[in-house]
Amino acid sequence: MQLDGKIAVITGAGSGIGCAVASAFGQEGARVAVVDIDSARAEHTAEVIRSAGGIALDIAADVSDAMSVERMAGVIHEKLGAVNILVNNAAIQVNKLIEATSPEEWTRQMSVNVGGAFLCSRIFLPNLRQTRGVILNISSVNGFFAEYACAGYCATKGAILAFTKALAIDHGREGIRVHAICPGYINSGLAENYFNAQPDPEKARKEAGKLHALGRIGEPSEVAKAAVFLAGKDASFMTGSALIIDGGFSAGLPPK
Numbered sequence: 571m572q573l574d575g576k577i578a579v580i581t582g583a584g585s586g587i588g589c590a591v592a593s594a595f596g597q598e599g600a601r602v603a604v605v606d607i608d609s610a611r612a613e614h615t616a617e618v619i620r621s622a623g624g625i626a627l628d629i630a631a632d633v634s635d636a637m638s639v640e641r642m643a644g645v646i647h648e649k650l651g652a653v654n655i656l657v658n659n660a661a662i663q664v665n666k667l668i669e670a671t672s673p674e675e676w677t678r679q680m681s682v683n684v685g686g687a688f689l690c691s692r693i694f695l696p697n698l699r700q701t702r703g704v705i706l707n708i709s710s711v712n713g714f715f716a717e718y719a720c721a722g723y724c725a726t727k728g729a730i731l732a733f734t735k736a737l738a739i740d741h742g743r744e745g746i747r748v749h750a751i752c753p754g755y756i757n758s759g760l761a762e763n764y765f766n767a768q769p770d771p772e773k774a775r776k777e778a779g780k781l782h783a784l785g786r787i788g789e790p791s792e793v794a795k796a797a798v799f800l801a802g803k804d805a806s807f808m809t810g811s812a813l814i815i816d817g818g819f820s821a822g823l824p825p826k
């Protein structure tokens with residue numbers, strides 16, 4: 571087991587990629603704190619991990635809220651102990667042109683996607699210094715490869731890439747590794763919301779698949795496998811880098 575005895579916190583773990591990462595970590599022997607703003611979702615993921623024989627604690631918290639993050643970290647410290655792995659995964663996506671985006675939508679998206687990574691990293695850094703731990707930030711190909719009508723989301727994912735490099739520099743000497751993962755379209759919540767907002771969701775899903783060299787969108791479990799690798803000791807000489815898991819989406823234009 572690659573993460574035996576480790577304590578991991580995954581934000582936004584009630585759904586999609588976060589749920590898959592939490593489950594994979596549980597299978598690899600980690601004790602998992604499943605954090606989500608939606609308590610029912612967090613409970614569900616924790617139950618999935620427990621029924622597979624793992625150890626999981628579900629916690630409802632809003633990563634954009636400093637008080638909520640502080641409470642969440644307190645519960646984790648008390649019930650599980652010092653954290654080895656933090657996965658900043660929680661995010662929302664506003665699919666609008668900038669003129670149609672309200673200041674409130676812009677601020678909320680920034681607060682969850684970037685502010686959440688800041689607040690969670692800040693609160694767990696003392697722990698991670700102690701355990702010589704790992705921070706894993708879920709960015710996106712949209713951090714360096716833009717798509718139509720999601721400029722605010724692209725800005726948050728680009729910020730996460732810069733944040734990853736900066737944290738890696740600041741804390742490398744303390745033995746803390748910091749990674750980013752950049753998925754292409756993945757069969758989970760944010761992509762699903764986007765497809766469902768299109769006039770023909772099934773057509774939109776097929777068209778998205780065709781944008782990838784491999785001719786399909788990815789599965790959350792395919793991201794989770796890379797997360798296990800980056801969080802484990804096999805990635806011991808990696809930090810400050812971004813792993814692209816996108817089926818060739820950002821490599822170029824595939825044939826029609």
Ligand SMILES: NC(=O)c1ccc[n+]([C@@H]2O[C@H](COP(=O)([O-])OP(=O)(O)OC[C@H]3O[C@@H](n4cnc5c(N)ncnc54)[C@H](O)[C@@H]3O)[C@@H](O)[C@H]2O)c1
Pocket residue numbers: 581582583584585586587588605606607608611631632633634658659660661662682686708709710711752753754755756757758759760761762
């Ligand atoms: N799905 C994709 O195609 C795709 C592609 C590239 C990157 N990503 C990234 O992967 C991550 C997960 O995406 P997903 O599609 O699995 O999303 P999802 O919507 O399936 O899951 C996100 C979870 O985060 C939770 N959440 C939202 N706001 C929160 C908050 N303030 N505090 C705590 N939890 C909160 C939601 O309740 C939800 O359970 C995101 O960072 C996203 O940007 C997704």
